[in-house]
Amino acid sequence: MAGEVVVDALPYIDQGYDDPGVREAALAMVEEECRRYRPTKNYLENTGPELSTAFETPALQREMERVQQRLPMEPLSMKRYELPPPPAGRLGEPTAWSEAVDNSHAQLSHQATRVLNLELQLHYGTEAWRSYLNVLQALVARSQNEHTQLRKQIAAVNWERKRSQTASGARLRALRRRWAQLVSDNYRLERAIMQLEIQLEKAKGQTMAEDGEGADMEAVKLLPDKLNSESEKEVQKKIEDMFAD
Numbered sequence: 001m002a003g004e005v006v007v008d009a010l011p012y013i014d015q016g017y018d019d020p021g022v023r024e025a026a027l028a029m030v031e032e033e034c035r036r037y038r039p040t041k042n043y044l045e046n047t048g049p050e051l052s053t054a055f056e057t058p059a060l061q062r063e064m065e066r067v068q069q070r071l072p073m074e075p076l077s078m079k080r081y082e083l084p085p086p087p088a089g090r091l092g093e094p095t096a097w098s099e100a101v102d103n104s105h106a107q108l109s110h111q112a113t114r115v116l117n118l119e120l121q122l123h124y125g126t127e128a129w130r131s132y133l134n135v136l137q138a139l140v141a142r143s144q145n146e147h148t149q150l151r152k153q154i155a156a157v158n159w160e161r162k163r164s165q166t167a168s169g170a171r172l173r174a175l176r177r178r179w180a181q182l183v184s185d186n187y188r189l190e191r192a193i194m195q196l197e198i199q200l201e202k203a204k205g206q207t208m209a210e211d212g213e214g215a216d217m218e219a220v221k222l223l224p225d226k227l228n229s230e231s232e233k234e235v236q237k238k239i240e241d242m243f244a245d
Contacts, residue, residue, distance in 0.1 A: 013166060083103065
């Protein structure tokens with residue numbers, strides 16, 4: 001598949017992450033990528049419209065506009081608690097006094113309601129608050145239980161990943177040793193073949209010399225010189241070092 005990224009790292013069994021210079025090399029690669037990379041597209045174009053205003057009420061919108069305009073807050077209005085008399089020009093009108101009396105009755109009713117609420121809170125507020133705290137404790141317990149379950153799931157995933165990678169690491173090491181053994185066997189076989197070829201050419205030379213014909217010594221000289229370049233133990237050591245765990 002085009003563009004597919006194959007992740008072949010096995011962090012539970014891979015080695016060399018703590019070697020000197022590895023961290024510096026990784027940071028250098030990140031810096032180089034950041035230097036060359038220039039984003040040209042909007043990564044939020046597929047996320048849809050912004051939802052930050054979904055829960056804003058008209059009052060909250062007005063308050064946000066006030067903050068943006070750096071305007072001071074309006075002072076607390078106490079007008080609803082005032083009991084003003086009729087205006088100076090309407091002191092002789094009965095209707096003006098009736099309106100003032102009605103306003104006084106409304107204020108008294110409001111204060112009586114506040115007193116009743118305070119009395120109800122005095123009698124039942126403690127139990128209501130205790131019930132609210134029980135609800136909060138239940139929510140906390142449920143959240144902690146969900147958190148514990150999530151941590152267990154994460155631990156299970158990590159444990160399964162470690163188990164899988166450990167099993168894969170053992171198989172990879174076995175295959176690596178098997179491959180190294182096959183390479184070594186192939187080298188020994190090639191070495192034995194060359195030895196037989198040299199012996200065969202020497203035998204041919206001796207036979208031709210006994211028959212009075214010139215020995216074809218050039219064929220012997222043109223044979224690979226690998227037998228004299230490295231000993232078998234040296235090659236085996238190189239193979240083991242190359243595929244060591």
